[in-house]
Amino acid sequence: MLAKGVILKRMGETNIDILKFKGSPNFAQKKNTENNLPVASDKFLSMTAREIQVPITTLSWNTERLVKVLGETANNPDVAKILKRINEANSRLITLAEDLLNVAKMQEGAFLVAKRPMQLVEVIRRALRSNEREALKRGVTVKWSADASQIPLTLGDPERMHQVVLNILSNAVKYTPRGGTVTVTVRKSTELAPVNISAGIKTNHVGSEYVLCSVEDTGIGISKEEQKEVFTQFFRSRKAVASDEGGTGLGLFLVKKIVEQHEGAIWFTSREGYGTTFFFTVPVLNPYETDAKNINN
Amino acid sequence: MPKILIIESDSALLSTLSEELEQEGYEIDLSVTGGEALRKLENKPNLVILDGLLSDIDGLVLLANIKAEKNTRDIPVILLLESGDESRAISASELGVVGSIVKTHNGLRSIMKVVGDTLRKTR
Numbered sequence: 001m002l003a004k005g006v007i008l009k010r011m012g013e014t015n016i017d018i019l020k021f022k023g024s025p026n027f028a029q030k031k032n033t034e035n036n037l038p039v040a041s042d043k044f045l046s047m048t049a050r051e052i053q054v055p056i057t058t059l060s061w062n063t064e065r066l067v068k069v070l071g072e073t074a075n076n077p078d079v080a081k082i083l084k085r086i087n088e089a090n091s092r093l094i095t096l097a098e099d100l101l102n103v104a105k106m107q108e109g110a111f112l113v114a115k116r117p118m119q120l121v122e123v124i125r126r127a128l129r130s131n132e133r134e135a136l137k138r139g140v141t142v143k144w145s146a147d148a149s150q151i152p153l154t155l156g157d158p159e160r161m162h163q164v165v166l167n168i169l170s171n172a173v174k175y176t177p178r179g180g181t182v183t184v185t186v187r188k189s190t191e192l193a194p195v196n197i198s199a200g201i202k203t204n205h206v207g208s209e210y211v212l213c214s215v216e217d218t219g220i221g222i223s224k225e226e227q228k229e230v231f232t233q234f235f236r237s238r239k240a241v242a243s244d245e246g247g248t249g250l251g252l253f254l255v256k257k258i259v260e261q262h263e264g265a266i267w268f269t270s271r272e273g274y275g276t277t278f279f280f281t282v283p284v285l286n287p288y289e290t291d292a293k294n295i296n297n
Numbered sequence: 298m299p300k301i302l303i304i305e306s307d308s309a310l311l312s313t314l315s316e317e318l319e320q321e322g323y324e325i326d327l328s329v330t331g332g333e334a335l336r337k338l339e340n341k342p343n344l345v346i347l348d349g350l351l352s353d354i355d356g357l358v359l360l361a362n363i364k365a366e367k368n369t370r371d372i373p374v375i376l377l378l379e380s381g382d383e384s385r386a387i388s389a390s391e392l393g394v395v396g397s398i399v400k401t402h403n404g405l406r407s408i409m410k411v412v413g414d415t416l417r418k419t420r
Contacts, residue, residue, distance in 0.1 A: 046381075050350075053379045057400040058309040064405050065317060094380070094401045101381040112384075 046104035049097050056093045063087060099250035103233070106257060113261045117285055118156040120211050121148040121186060127165035128184065131173060139178035142169075146186045153285040154211050160258045161282070167251045168215045168278045175240060176219035176275070183216045192281055193265035210264070210281040221272040230268065231256040239272075255280075299416050300324040302342035304334040304359070305377070306352040310400075314346065317405050318412070331359045338369050344416055345374045346408075349385055357388055364393045373415050375408075 063086050067074045074083060105111035128144055135142045172182045189212035220239045222230060229235045234249035259266040259280050270276035301323045305311040308329065315325045326342060328334040331354035338345070345363065349356035356376060363369045376389045376397045386397035395415050398408060 050379050050381060053401050054307050054310060058307070058313060060401070061310070061313045061317075061405050065313065097401070098380050105381070 043104070043108065046101055046108065049101035049104055052093070052097050056090060056097060059086075059093075060090050063090065095251075099254060102254050103250060106254075111257075111261075113157045113160050113258070115155045115157055115262070117153045118158050118161065119148060119151070120154050120156070120161065120213065120282060121146050121151050123156075123158050123161045124165050124184060124186060124213065127162055127169050130162075130166055131169050134170065135173045135182070138173055138176075140173050140176045140180050140182055142173070142182045142184065144184040150188070151186055151211055152188065152209070154262075154282040155285045156262050156282055161262070164255045164258050164280065165213070165215075167255050168280075171251065172215050172217035172219060172276070172278070176217045180218040180275075182218075184213070185216075186211060186213045188212070188284070189281060192283075193267055193279075209284040211284060212279060212281050214277055214279045216275065216277040218275045221274050221276055222268075222270040223272045227268075227270060231266075298322065298324045299343040300326065300340070301344045301346060301412070302326045302328060302334065302337055302340075303346045304328045304331065304351065304356075305346070305348040306330065306350070307348075310348075314405075314408070317409065321409055321412075323412075330354075331356075334359060335362070338363065338366075338372070341368075342372060343419070344412065345372055346412070347374050347376050349376055349378045349382060349389075357385060357392065360389060360392050360394060373419050375411060375415065 063083065067083060070079065073079055102111060124144070124146070128142060131142070169182070169184065176182060189210045190208070191212075192208070192210055222237050223239070226235075226237045230237075231252050233253045235252070236249045256266050259282070262282050264280055264282040266278070266280040268276055268278045301318055303311060303314055303318070303325065305314065305327075306329050311327055311329065315327055319325050326337055326340060328337050329352070331351045334345075334347075347356050347360060351359065360374055360376065363372065363374060370393075373395045374393070376386070376394045378385055378397055378399050380399050380401045383397075383399060386394075389397050396411050398411060
């Protein structure tokens with residue numbers, strides 16, 4: 001928590017009094033018309049998200065030093081339990097800071113997507129590797145198979161899409177009980193999204209092709225009444241909160257924005273107590289449209 | 298004993314990093330501002346660890362200064378970045394930095410490894 005009256009001084013920006021920001025009556029009402037996001041004045045959010053990383057790093061590095069100083073004592077079950085909690089809390093803080101920073105960048109129009117020819121299968125494989133240890137630790141089986149030669153190239157930003165896949169995948173693993181399964185598939189599709197959910201998203205273009213990725217879990221599921229809130233900022237389902245798992249409620253909001261910046265679509269089906277399947281599509285690379293405008297969009 | 302100059306505006310991070318490097322057997326010089334760093338560079342450190350966001354100057358501007366000066370251009374520089382500033386690593390690389398490290402993504406062990414590898418290569 002930031003202290004009352006603290007002044008932020010980094011970034012070469014004009015100093016901003018936090019109290020002035022917190023008291024601003026316009027914060028909730030102001031909207032960025034492009035993304036329909038509330039706008040925090042004077043880059044407050046991005047500065048805070050950056051500034052908070054300094055104490056997070058201090059905490060993280062000193063925990064590492066503490067483990068070294070403790071030596072064998074760090075393996076004592078009570079000490080190990082405390083260290084584990086500190087590390088988990090720190091990971092949650094890092095995620096929170098990064099999510100807030102990405103939201104702030106969207107508000108400022110600085111959230112850039114650098115598109116280039118991209119093999120989504122490779123992006124998914126990388127995300128699977130990043131999540132492998134967590135799935136193992138939680139006793140969740142992750143099934144995956146795809147023949148990269150059958151999946152066409154798409155146009156996208158591999159780093160941003162990695163963020164998309166990893167977010168969906170880590171949620172699936174996080175909210176699936178031990179012994180459960182997460183199944184990741186990828187295939188070609190002629191639809192941006194199924195007709196019944198296309199309304200309000202985007203029109204399917206006849207003749208267009210997409211790569212469709214799905215992540216199916218056997219987890220806690222999302223209740224019917226909460227499903228319409230899933231992609232909104234700071235949403236966390238009752239069950240997710242009750243599960244005691246960390247989360248900012250910004251991950252899926254960012255994921256949807258990124259997919260839409262790729263001219264794709266994202267949706268899900270879910271049944272409480274049985275599991276959830278997330279789907280997203282990305283347009284196939286059209287070799288006749290790989291001009292500079294598309295690549296740099 | 299290799300001499301390392303750490304340029305970092307946050308005192309807690311500066312102390313943490315310097316204590317760890319000292320334990321690894323390096324001789325450490327510290328600077329909390331870019332201005333002070335320019336003076337300390339005259340002592341010819343074997344390596345500089347530079348924070349990307351100093352209180353008085355942009356780390357990349359200081360880096361450009363280091364690489365433009367005849368007396369300091371050969372000193373290897375490792376840049377420390379905040380998460381979200383990864384794009385600055387490209388500019389830093391063009392300016393001649395040996396490596397950029399995102400602080401929240403890398404523990405001290407990773408930093409010690411980069412420091413050790415860099416010093417071995419430049420010896």
